[in-house]
Amino acid sequence: xxxxxxxxxxxxxxxxxxxxxxxxxxxxxxxxxxxxxxxxxxxxxxxxxxxxxxxxxxxxxxxxxxxxxxxxxxxxxxxxxxxxxxxxxxxxxxxxxxxxx
Amino acid sequence: xxxxxxxxxxxxxxxxxxxxxxxxxxxxxxxxxxxxxxxxxxxxxxxxxxxxxxxxxxxxxxxxxxxxxxxxxxxxxxxxxxxxxxxxxxxxxxxxxxxxx
Numbered sequence: 001x002x003x004x005x006x007x008x009x010x011x012x013x014x015x016x017x018x019x020x021x022x023x024x025x026x027x028x029x030x031x032x033x034x035x036x037x038x039x040x041x042x043x044x045x046x047x048x049x050x051x052x053x054x055x056x057x058x059x060x061x062x063x064x065x066x067x068x069x070x071x072x073x074x075x076x077x078x079x080x081x082x083x084x085x086x087x088x089x090x091x092x093x094x095x096x097x098x099x100x101x
Numbered sequence: 102x103x104x105x106x107x108x109x110x111x112x113x114x115x116x117x118x119x120x121x122x123x124x125x126x127x128x129x130x131x132x133x134x135x136x137x138x139x140x141x142x143x144x145x146x147x148x149x150x151x152x153x154x155x156x157x158x159x160x161x162x163x164x165x166x167x168x169x170x171x172x173x174x175x176x177x178x179x180x181x182x183x184x185x186x187x188x189x190x191x192x193x194x195x196x197x198x199x200x201x202x
Contacts, residue, residue, distance in 0.1 A: 001113065002116070003110065003111055003112055003113045003115075003116045004111070006107050006108075006110035006111040006112075006116070007107075007108070007111025007112065008111070009104065009107035009111070010104055010105070010107040010108025010109070010110070010111040011104055011107075011108065012102065012104045014104075015103070015104045015107070018184060019184060021188075022183075022184040022185075022187040022188040022191075023187055023191065024191055068184075068188055070188075070192070072184075072188070073181050073184055073185050076177075076181050077178070077181045077182065077185065080174050080177050080178045080181060081178065082123075083119060083120060083123040083169075083173075083174055084123075084174050084178060086123040086124055087122075087123040087169055087171075087173070090123075090124065090125055091171070
């Protein structure tokens with residue numbers, strides 16, 4: 001369900017994590033989060049992104065690496081484009097009606 | 102801030118309201134929400150969408166009409182496209198590296 005992905009992205013810290021991971025994978029400890037944030041708090045945000053199927057994490061030795069899923073934002077992009085297409089089709093139709101009247 | 106828009110869309114009821122409004126404006130009372138939902142609860146969801154600058158409402162007589170903003174999903178679409186472009190550029194660069202090695 002795409003609303004879960006929207007909810008996961010509805011937080012400034014998680015959005016910043018996704019922006020960072022779009023530039024490349026990162027160990028959880030190197031994620032650019034507010035400096036006062038504890039590692040457990042960061043892990044909680046990562047878990048939310050993982051549950052929303054936006055990121056995956058792999059443990060390599062003592063480091064947990066975090067990466068954006070290849071299909072991460074496909075559902076979000078598709079939903080958004082669909083609504084925009086419906087809405088602009090409606091506005092175009094209204095425009096035609098006004099021209100004709 | 103786009104994370105506020107994501108948060109506003111991170112709820113199944115609000116997402117359904119936006120989907121409906123993409124097809125055309127609607128009085129708040131005609132929004133297709135779960136039947137058990139009270140009008141104050143619907144209004145609360147509409148208010149969240151309004152604060153996130155996704156919808157506007159206008160009172161006409163005794164009816165409050167709700168409509169999608171023309172620029173409603175532009176910020177969401179742009180943010181998403183930017184992250185996808187960064188991520189696919191990275192994957193392309195990795196692909197080239199692998200071909201060369």
